[in-house]
Amino acid sequence: xxxxxxxxxxxxxxxxxxxxxxxxxxxxxxxxxxxxxxxxxxxxxxxxxxxxxxxxxxxxxxxxxxxxxxxxxxxxxxxxxxxxxxxxxxxxxxxxxxxxxxxxxxxxxxxxxxxxxxxxxxxxxxxxxxxxxxxxxxxxxxxxxxxxxxxxxxxxxxxxxxxxxxxxxxxxxxxxxxxxxxxxxxxxxxxxxxxxxxxxxxxxxxxxxxxxxxxxxxxxxxxxxxxxxxxxxxxxxxxxxxxxxxxxxxxxxxxxxxxxxxxxxxxxxxxxxxxxxxxxxxxxxxxxxxxxxxxxxxxxxxxxxxxxxxxxxxxxxxxxxxxxxxxxxxxxxxxxxxxxxxxxxxxxxxxxxxxxxxxxxxxxxxxxxxxxxxxxxxxxxxx
Numbered sequence: 573x574x575x576x577x578x579x580x581x582x583x584x585x586x587x588x589x590x591x592x593x594x595x596x597x598x599x600x601x602x603x604x605x606x607x608x609x610x611x612x613x614x615x616x617x618x619x620x621x622x623x624x625x626x627x628x629x630x631x632x633x634x635x636x637x638x639x640x641x642x643x644x645x646x647x648x649x650x651x652x653x654x655x656x657x658x659x660x661x662x663x664x665x666x667x668x669x670x671x672x673x674x675x676x677x678x679x680x681x682x683x684x685x686x687x688x689x690x691x692x693x694x695x696x697x698x699x700x701x702x703x704x705x706x707x708x709x710x711x712x713x714x715x716x717x718x719x720x721x722x723x724x725x726x727x728x729x730x731x732x733x734x735x736x737x738x739x740x741x742x743x744x745x746x747x748x749x750x751x752x753x754x755x756x757x758x759x760x761x762x763x764x765x766x767x768x769x770x771x772x773x774x775x776x777x778x779x780x781x782x783x784x785x786x787x788x789x790x791x792x793x794x795x796x797x798x799x800x801x802x803x804x805x806x807x808x809x810x811x812x813x814x815x816x817x818x819x820x821x822x823x824x825x826x827x828x829x830x831x832x833x834x835x836x837x838x839x840x841x842x843x844x845x846x847x848x849x850x851x852x853x854x855x856x857x858x859x860x861x862x863x864x865x866x867x868x869x870x871x872x873x874x875x876x877x878x879x880x881x882x883x884x885x886x887x888x889x890x891x892x893x894x895x896x897x898x899x900x901x902x903x904x905x906x907x908x909x910x911x912x913x914x915x916x917x918x919x920x921x922x923x924x925x926x927x928x929x930x931x932x933x934x935x936x937x938x939x940x941x942x943x944x945x946x947x948x949x950x951x952x953x954x955x
Contacts, residue, residue, distance in 0.1 A: 894938070
């Protein structure tokens with residue numbers, strides 16, 4: 573693991589130092605019915621039977637080795653912390669349990685985003701494929717257009733699945749949700765919100781909500797149209813501000829075809845404002861390009877995020893940025909906090925950033941897909 577360390581001045585040039593990494597669990601892959609290829613963010617949860625120190629997540633493949641071309645259609649898993657630390661694992665041992673193995677077909681397939689939870693220990697997520705609805709091909713094979721699912725946490729500690737929505741694609745529904753849902757809360761979740769990469773009126777993606785009670789009615793809130801006035805193809809999850817407005821990013825579209833930051837206005841969440849269009853100066857897009865992750869707020873209302881591409885010209889193919897978008901008014905004031913070089917500092921952040929308020933309330937933390945000492949990505953902190 574590599575971390576960018578900072579001096580005391582605001583937004584200083586960081587230094588690089590090595591730190592310690594601890595492997596908590598090694599996935600065994602589809603041949604052993606375990607998960608494989610985790611892509612989503614983990615959460616802590618499990619307010620049940622000593623599971624306070626438990627991680628929950630998804631794997632894109634693995635599970636049932638007879639499904640999804642023998643790669644497995646993915647899993648939802650829990651990882652219990654060591655018993656001597658108050659968890660439900662062994663002594664000095666993290667213990668994994670597969671909670672659900674996706675089967676494809678009418679079930680979901682290939683969860684890319686992580687899961688969220690509620691006070692009742694239920695888990696909610698999306699799968700990119702599966703659901704037995706719509707036409708979403710991988711090559712010549714229709715793998716269907718994805719799902720919203722719920723795993724009901726109950727005693728004994730089992731998680732029966734309910735498919736809350738099967739995406740049909742076409743002009744009337746989204747298809748292929750890559751992002752996690754919003755919003756985790758300690759209270760009940762009335763609606764689940766998310767994005768789809770494709771589908772909708774222009775087949776350029778949607779923002780949707782699904783009612784979290786039977787019959788789980790879905791509403792498409794926004795159909796992206798691309799072109800110079802709208803974004804296209806969101807990979808990212810959504811967030812809300814204190815007034816109920818929704819925010820996220822699109823990986824394409826906008827005035828310069830390099831993605832956008834957008835807002836859907838409360839109360840209907842159907843009126844869109846494009847807050848920022850990436851790459852106004854043209855190649856190499858020093859302000860960033862192609863954001864694939866969602867956003868996070870700081871205490872003053874600034875929006876922070878990452879772009880997969882763009883940044884400094886010296887990085888072959890452009891290596892991405894960490895950025896800050898400042899209110900109020902037009903939200904067009906963007907500051908690049910860091911341009912990745914592709915060296916020891918990493919490159920191409922697919923995921924977003926988070927704060928750690930109890931420890932370092934002004935530091936951002938994230939990961940990159942590539943770069944670092946082994947060219948396989950880094951964990952970083954940005955002041």
